[in-house]
Amino acid sequence: MKVLKDARRLLAIGVLALVVQIGGPLQTAQAKVFDPVSFTLDNGLQVVVVVNQRAPIVHHSVWYRVGAADEQAGESGLAHFLEHLMFKGTESLEPGEFSEIIAANGGRENAFTSWDYTGYFQTVAADRLEIMMRHEADRMANLVLTDDVVTPEREVVREERRSRIDNEPRGQLGEMIRATQFLNHPYRIPIIGWDHEIEQLNTEAALRFYERWYAPNNAILIVAGDVDPEAVRRLAETYYGPIPAGDIPMRERVAEPPQNGAREVTLRSPRVRQPSLSISYLAPSYRQAEGAEAYALQVLSEILGGGATSRLYSRLVVDQGIAASAGSGYNPMAYDYATFSFYASPRPDGDIAAVEAALRAEIAKLLETGIGEDEVTAAKKRLVAGAVYARDNLSTAPRIIGNALTTGSSLEDIEAWPQRIDSVTVEDVNGLLESVFREEQSVTGYLLPKPTT
Known part of the structure; x- marks a missing residue:
C-alpha cells in the first residue's frame, strides 16, 4: 500500500476518450485512445470498462471519492489508515484472506490514498475477474474491524511514516512546503497524517469514516483488460448491485486566503x-x-x-x-x-x-x-x-x-x-x-x- 504523490506527468496529460451511458444498452462513442464503455448501476455505482486484448489479463479497481482532505480536524491520516484496514477481513473473510486468494490466483494487488481519493486494485488473469468482484464488493459493504487488528495496524502506519517522512529529508521538506503553501486548506496536512494524531486513531473513528464515505454511489469501478463489457455489466450487477446506496455528505473544503508575501x-x-x-x-x-x-x-x-x-x-x-x-x-x-x-x-x-x-x-x-x-x-x-x-x-x-x-x-x-x-x-x-x-x-x-x- 502506498501514499500517492500528486505529480504524475501521465496523469497530467489527462487522456482521453470515453463515453457516458447511464442505464440502457451499452454504447461506445468515437474514441481517441481507450475506447471505453461506461454505465451506472441502480445504486449509483459508476462503472467504466476499457477493453484491451493485448494479454489475457484484467485490471480491476475501485476508486472512492474521499481522501485525506475530507478528514475531520484532529484525525489526520484516517483515510490512509482505513486503506490499510480494508485488508483486515469481512463477515465472510478472515484478515488477510482476500490477499491470500489473490496470490493463490496468481494476481497482484495494492491500494493508494491521495488528498482527494482512495483506491484499491487487483491485476489477475481475465478468467479470475469474478473472484475479484465478489470479494471487493464484500469489503465495500461488510468490513469487520476490532481493536485486535486495528491497534497493531496503527503501529504499522506510524512506522511507515517514520521510514518515509521522519527519516527522509526530502519527505520532511515536502511536508513543510505544503504546510507553507496552504495556510488554511486541508491540502496542507500530510496524507499519511501527523504522528501525534495517527497515534490517537482508533476502531471507532475508522468505522465512522468507512460508514460515512464507503458506498457504491461514492465509488467508481474501473475494469480494464481482456473483457467483454456486457459480461462486466452482469458481474457488476451481481456483486455490487445489491449493495444499498449511502447517504453521502457533500465534500466541504475551505478556501485558501490570498498570499501577500513570498x-x-x-x-x-x-x-x-x-x-x-x-x-x-x-x-x-x-x-x-x-x-x-x-x-x-x-x-x-x-x-x-x-x-x-x-x-x-x-x-x-x-x-x-x-x-x-x-x-x-x-x-x-x-x-x-x-x-x-x-x-x-x-x-x-x-x-x-x-x-x-x-x-x-x-x-x-x-x-x-x-x-x-x-x-x-x-x-x-x-x-x-x-x-x-x-x-x-x-x-x-x-x-x-x-x-x-x-x-x-x-x-x-x-x-x-x-x-x-x-x-x-x-x-x-x-x-x-x-x-x-x-x-x-x-x-x-x-x-x-x-x-x-
Whole structure:
C-alpha cells in the first residue's frame, strides 16, 4: 500500500476518450485512445470498462471519492489508515484472506490514498475477474474491524511514516512546503497524517469514516483488460448491485486566503548529499480553471520542463552547465487547488546559489518576453502524440480515468482533452503568466546539506 504523490506527468496529460451511458444498452462513442464503455448501476455505482486484448489479463479497481482532505480536524491520516484496514477481513473473510486468494490466483494487488481519493486494485488473469468482484464488493459493504487488528495496524502506519517522512529529508521538506503553501486548506496536512494524531486513531473513528464515505454511489469501478463489457455489466450487477446506496455528505473544503508575501522553507540535514530547490505557485485545477487556463498551463509546463529539450533543462543543464537537473511540473487533476512548480539541483560540488539565480533569471525572462508561437505548437504536438502510448500499460487507463472522475472532471472532459490542448494559443499561455507567477505568491523550498561537525 502506498501514499500517492500528486505529480504524475501521465496523469497530467489527462487522456482521453470515453463515453457516458447511464442505464440502457451499452454504447461506445468515437474514441481517441481507450475506447471505453461506461454505465451506472441502480445504486449509483459508476462503472467504466476499457477493453484491451493485448494479454489475457484484467485490471480491476475501485476508486472512492474521499481522501485525506475530507478528514475531520484532529484525525489526520484516517483515510490512509482505513486503506490499510480494508485488508483486515469481512463477515465472510478472515484478515488477510482476500490477499491470500489473490496470490493463490496468481494476481497482484495494492491500494493508494491521495488528498482527494482512495483506491484499491487487483491485476489477475481475465478468467479470475469474478473472484475479484465478489470479494471487493464484500469489503465495500461488510468490513469487520476490532481493536485486535486495528491497534497493531496503527503501529504499522506510524512506522511507515517514520521510514518515509521522519527519516527522509526530502519527505520532511515536502511536508513543510505544503504546510507553507496552504495556510488554511486541508491540502496542507500530510496524507499519511501527523504522528501525534495517527497515534490517537482508533476502531471507532475508522468505522465512522468507512460508514460515512464507503458506498457504491461514492465509488467508481474501473475494469480494464481482456473483457467483454456486457459480461462486466452482469458481474457488476451481481456483486455490487445489491449493495444499498449511502447517504453521502457533500465534500466541504475551505478556501485558501490570498498570499501577500513570498514564503521560504529551508531544511538542512546531514543526510542530504545533493542540495536542491523548488519554487511553487498556486494554480487553478481543472475544476477551478476558467476557459483554457488549465490546458494552457499544461502546454507551458511541457515547454519549460518537458524533458531534455525543454527550456529549463536546455539552458541550466546543457548550455550553462551549472545544474544536474532542472524542470517544472503542473498537474491540474485536483479537486481544489493545483500548483505549478519549478525545480533545480546543482551539479556535484556545485553552487546552489548560482543555480537559484539562473532559475530565477529564467522565470524573469519568461515574464518579460513570454513564450513563442513555435514553442507552443511543438509542445502541443508532443503532448497529443504522447497519448498514443497510453495503452502500453494496462494500469494507465484506470489511473487516468479514476483520478479524473474523483476530482470533478467528467468523461466528456477526458474525451475532449486532445482538442482542448490543440486549441491552446500562444495568447492563452502568455495571458496567464502575470497572474500565476507572482513573486508574492511563491513558496521557495531549499534542501541543503548540514555538516556533521
